[in-house]
Amino acid sequence: MYSGPNGEEFQGGPPTLAQTYEIGKKIGEGNFSIVKECIHRRTNKRYALKIIEKEKCRGKEHMIQNEVDILKKVKHPNIVELIEEFDSHTELFLVIELVKGGDLFDAISMATKYTEKDACAMVFNLACALDYLHTNNIVHRDVKPENLLVCDHGDGTKSLKLGDFGLATYCNETLYTVCGTPTYVAPEILSETGYGAKVDVWAAGVIMYILVCGFPPFSSAKNDQEELFDAILSGKFEYPSPYWDNISSEAKDLINKMLTITPEERYSADQVTKHDWVTADTASDRDIHTAIAKEIKSRFNRKPLPSISSAGIRLVAATALDKESRYFEGPKHAQLTLPDKNVDEEEDNDDEIF
Numbered sequence: 582m583y584s585g586p587n588g589e590e591f592q593g594g595p596p597t598l599a600q601t602y603e604i605g606k607k608i609g610e611g612n613f614s615i616v617k618e619c620i621h622r623r624t625n626k627r628y629a630l631k632i633i634e635k636e637k638c639r640g641k642e643h644m645i646q647n648e649v650d651i652l653k654k655v656k657h658p659n660i661v662e663l664i665e666e667f668d669s670h671t672e673l674f675l676v677i678e679l680v681k682g683g684d685l686f687d688a689i690s691m692a693t694k695y696t697e698k699d700a701c702a703m704v705f706n707l708a709c710a711l712d713y714l715h716t717n718n719i720v721h722r723d724v725k726p727e728n729l730l731v732c733d734h735g736d737g738t739k740s741l742k743l744g745d746f747g748l749a750t751y752c753n754e755t756l757y758t759v760c761g762t763p764t765y766v767a768p769e770i771l772s773e774t775g776y777g778a779k780v781d782v783w784a785a786g787v788i789m790y791i792l793v794c795g796f797p798p799f800s801s802a803k804n805d806q807e808e809l810f811d812a813i814l815s816g817k818f819e820y821p822s823p824y825w826d827n828i829s830s831e832a833k834d835l836i837n838k839m840l841t842i843t844p845e846e847r848y849s850a851d852q853v854t855k856h857d858w859v860t861a862d863t864a865s866d867r868d869i870h871t872a873i874a875k876e877i878k879s880r881f882n883r884k885p886l887p888s889i890s891s892a893g894i895r896l897v898a899a900t901a902l903d904k905e906s907r908y909f910e911g912p913k914h915a916q917l918t919l920p921d922k923n924v925d926e927e928e929d930n931d932d933e934i935f
Contacts, residue, residue: 594632594674598667602676604630609891611898613637619676628664629679629897632672637902644747644901649675651719651749659710661730661744661896677897680742682731684892685788686877688739695870697828700792703729704835705859706741707785711850714749715778720756722748723907724784725765726791730893744896747904752778760908763806764797768814768842779844782853786839793832793869794824795876798840816842824872829865831858 594604605618608629619630638645652663652675667674682688685703689695707729714721721743728745748760755775761767767783769776790798798818801808812818818840820833835858841847848856857863 594672595667595669598674602628602630609894609898611895611900611903613900613902614898616894616898618679627679629677629894631675631677631897633675633900635671635673638900641902645673648746648749648901649673651746651751655714655717655719655746657710657713659706659740659742660713661742678742679897680730680732680744680893682733682739682893684731684896685726685729685741685792686881687892688731689792689870689877690874692870692874694868695873696868697793697832697865700789701832701859701864703741703792704785704789705854707743707788708850708853708859710741710743711778711781711785712854715752715781715850718752718778719749720752720778721746721781722750722761723765723904724781724788725762726788727892728896729788730896744893745899747899747901748907758908760904762907763809764799766810766813767844768816769844771810771814777844779847779849782839782847782850785850785853786836789832789839790818790836791877793828793873794820795873796824796880798836816840824876827865827867827869829858829863831856831861831863834858 598604600622602619602621605620607615607617609616614631614633617630617632619628620626621628633645635642649663649666653666656662661680662678664676664678666676683691692699707724711721711724723745724743728743730742730744732740732742734740750756755777757773757775759770759773761770761780761784765784765787767776767780770780787797787799799809799812801812820828825833835848835853835856838848838856839853853859
């Protein structure tokens with residue numbers, strides 16, 4: 582039991598932690614961690630304190646350490662920030678930026694107006710984060726809407742922040758591990774021919790497609806995983822009417838360049854940030870909120886959240902160990918562990934395979 586400067590008591594942490602932060606109530610928990618509110622005593626800024634019990638991670642400490650090492654090295658306005666780290670014999674304490682605006686789908690469903698121009702700003706934020714990571718030889722490998730949080734800056738502006746680095750790794754050579762979330766996984770991961778950072782651009786392309794029509798470019802009518810993988814491996818998708826009738830040609834051009842099946846010909850994240858759709862103000866300002874929100878609600882397994890900040894807390898609570906089900910066999914031996922349909926509402930259940 583440690584006492585802070587004003588006599589507050591906090592159990593289970595090094596003295597410097599309680600001296601620096603006022604530790605509040607528990608606001609969430611995962612399979613290997615709990616999350617508490619904390620306030621920096623000098624600046625009065627609020628953060629999330631993620632507490633990982635080392636005993637639960639025994640034998641797999643390297644997975645946690647890899648995630649932490651990457652988070653310690655990245656600092657970008659469009660990436661959820663690890664503020665600092667504290668260590669004890671029994672627990673690891675991570676002070677993490679707490680983003681309370683919900684995730685990407687929350688932002689769309691709760692908006693009063695949503696346009697192609699809004700989607701453009703979101704894609705730009707994501708591409709900037711990916712360009713930064715790729716420049717530093719880091720590949721995220723699990724880019725999806727649930728891992729993109731909305732930051733409200735309080736002045737009427739908002740931006741996206743990429744989080745959950747449980748599958749992230751350094752990409753100094755060709756990678757072969759088959760992993761990710763089915764809807765967003767790139768064909769070169771499934772073909773097991775080796776891949777690099779452009780798998781993140783493919784995932785961003787899938788997200789961009791969803792952002793302007795409400796459903797993914799690759800799907801399985803029978804909700805069959807191997808059928809979905811076959812569709813991704815073919816690289817063939819369409820822009821069906823009436824959903825795409827009023828979407829700009831520049832938007833379709835960028836998606837085509839992001840969802841190019843050959844990685845060498847696919848756009849880089851840097852090229853995405855410089856595309857005309859992003860830079861030339863060609864995106865439409867027509868309100869498409871009702872149609873997009875309806876499609877997302879019907880096509881994605883979205884559960885009601887207790888509060889708008891729940892998405893951010895869930896992301897903080899997740900660890901690399903929670904990502905073990907994201908490693909799976911190739912399409913001929915599709916053994917991805919999907920969450921049980923009756924899991925508790927607080928557990929991650931976002932592996933829709935369509």
